[in-house]
Amino acid sequence: AEAAAPAAAARPGADPAADECAPAGLRQRAAQVLVVGLPHVTSAIDPLAQEVLDLGVGGVFLSDSNVVDTLQVQSLTAGLQESSAIPLLVTSDEEAGRVSTFRALIGATSAPRTLAANGAPSDVRTVALELGGRLAELGVNADLAPVADLDGGPWNGVIGDRSFSSDPLVAADYAEAFAAGLSDAGVMPVVKHFPGHGRSAEDVHRRAARVDAPLEDLLATDLLPFIALIDAGAPIVMMSHVRYDALQADRPASLSPTAYRLLRDLGFYGVAMTDSIGMGAVHRRWDFPRAAVMALHAGADAVLATDGRQAAAMRDAIVAAVKRGRLDEARLDEAVARMLAVKGIDSAGFACAVVEPVPVMVQTDRDGD
Numbered sequence: 001a002e003a004a005a006p007a008a009a010a011r012p013g014a015d016p017a018a019d020e021c022a023p024a025g026l027r028q029r030a031a032q033v034l035v036v037g038l039p040h041v042t043s044a045i046d047p048l049a050q051e052v053l054d055l056g057v058g059g060v061f062l063s064d065s066n067v068v069d070t071l072q073v074q075s076l077t078a079g080l081q082e083s084s085a086i087p088l089l090v091t092s093d094e095e096a097g098r099v100s101t102f103r104a105l106i107g108a109t110s111a112p113r114t115l116a117a118n119g120a121p122s123d124v125r126t127v128a129l130e131l132g133g134r135l136a137e138l139g140v141n142a143d144l145a146p147v148a149d150l151d152g153g154p155w156n157g158v159i160g161d162r163s164f165s166s167d168p169l170v171a172a173d174y175a176e177a178f179a180a181g182l183s184d185a186g187v188m189p190v191v192k193h194f195p196g197h198g199r200s201a202e203d204v205h206r207r208a209a210r211v212d213a214p215l216e217d218l219l220a221t222d223l224l225p226f227i228a229l230i231d232a233g234a235p236i237v238m239m240s241h242v243r244y245d246a247l248q249a250d251r252p253a254s255l256s257p258t259a260y261r262l263l264r265d266l267g268f269y270g271v272a273m274t275d276s277i278g279m280g281a282v283h284r285r286w287d288f289p290r291a292a293v294m295a296l297h298a299g300a301d302a303v304l305a306t307d308g309r310q311a312a313a314m315r316d317a318i319v320a321a322v323k324r325g326r327l328d329e330a331r332l333d334e335a336v337a338r339m340l341a342v343k344g345i346d347s348a349g350f351a352c353a354v355v356e357p358v359p360v361m362v363q364t365d366r367d368g369d
Contacts, residue, residue, distance in 0.1 A: 021352035028056050029351055030318035033335045035059035035089060037306035042068055044079025052308045055315055058339045059089030061306055063101055070105050077139025087343050094135060095145040095162055106134040111161035121177035128181025135187050142188040146178040148225035149197045159197050168224035175225050176232050183361035191229045193240030194263055196222030209281060215246040227266055233359040235270045235342055241281035252281055260299025269356040271342045273302040289317030297327050301335040
């Protein structure tokens with residue numbers, strides 16, 4: 001049997017007018033928690049783009065297969081937004097360094113580890129501001145960055161130089177600066193990969209990964225950058241696919257109620273997003289529909305899948321789970337309300353749930369000296 005979801009503890013409370021609430025259809029609400037990729041789609045009139053828009057997904061993920069040139073990306077994102085009944089979360093992977101969706105359009109940027117070694121946090125904030133400005137021009141409103149994981153291993157490791165530092169305090173300062181720079185540019189940072197991927201050298205794109213450190217050790221090291229970013233007002237946190245013995249050894253964090261409960265216990269009340277559920281660490285054991293339901297049950301607010309061709313099946317699985325009592329409808333409504341809130345949309349009349357206002361990054365000037 002599945003572990004109990006943390007929905008009741010995380011929800012600020014049901015809408016006092018819930019008895020009079022007339023939410024949107026279950027299918028519409030189920031689609032709103034999905035953020036999906038559009039493999040090889042370069043135009044908003046592409047059949048796959050129209051399919052996911054007709055479903056009413058909450059967001060899209062752009063990869064390098066969606067990129068031809070600047071005008072084409074701008075046309076794609078504008079067309080997607082214009083064709084969506086509800087504004088979309090338009091996401092991309094632009095971490096600086098080797099993980100870059102738009103390098104061909106905006107140029108190369110030094111890796112986070114290099115940025116931290118050669119400049120102050122204020123310099124990194126400026127880099128992120130410039131990067132965020134280019135993303136905003138392309139129509140991207142949420143960047144799957146910064147990486148808050150700790151890593152002091154080889155530069156080309158799974159995390160490697162994507163991490164700012166192996167020192168928790170240094171990583172916290174620089175990741176917070178990067179997040180603030182994106183926020184300055186009007187792009188939402190997505191802090192990843194909670195509760196920290198750096199201890200595992202396994203690539204979750206391919207296979208399961210495991211960390212056996214006690215929770216006390218994680219709180220003293222890996223979790224410190226996440227705590228700093230949560231305190232600073234990070235709006236979205238991405239959950240890793242690593243399994244943690246201290247949380248729930250048989251589930252990756254992205255599907256673990258214990259991991260989401262820890263995130264909420266640290267004071268986070270924004271959107272909790274999974275890493276892509278098509279990665280081997282999840283997909284080798286659970287298919288897309290099953291993983292989507294498990295993630296929501298565990299406490300996710302947004303389910304990321306880089307293959308939008310799976311969107312309809314995931315939506316239908318969520319609907320079926322609610323109807324069969326395997327997924328609490330209040331948990332779904334909470335997730336929907338958070339997704340709408342992060343996009344600046346009032347959930348009244350769409351989902352019968354009340355959530356805290358979306359966090360806002362604290363605009364501080366820190367030089368780290």
